[in-house]
Amino acid sequence: MALNTQPNLARPDDFYEALIDMHRDLDDAQSQSANAQLILLLANHIGDHATLIEALRHAREGVADAPARSAGAHSLAA
Known part of the structure; x- marks a missing residue:
């Protein structure tokens, strides 16, 4: 299964709102634990090892390319 990196969410704004609400x-x-649990649930749903490894690589590259945040910044905790 190839990793789909193109926009694929039917309702991206609604999903983002639900993610923030989580x-x-x-x-x-607790926020980090919720993220980890979500990642593991979705990884289990995907199931394909090669796809998951590719997703890990893309995520790591995205962090490496992003500007550094200040130590007190929170990405998703509302």
Whole structure:
């Protein structure tokens, strides 16, 4: 299964809102745990090892290309 990196969400704004809501009222540790659980659930759903490795590579490259955040910044915790 090839990794689809093209926009593929039927309702991207609704998903983003739900993702932000998932983090609402969580502390940093709980937010990180929720992210990890979501990643593992979606990885299990995908199931294909090669696709998951490609996704990991893309995610790592995206972080390497992004400007550094300040130490106090929070990415998704609302």
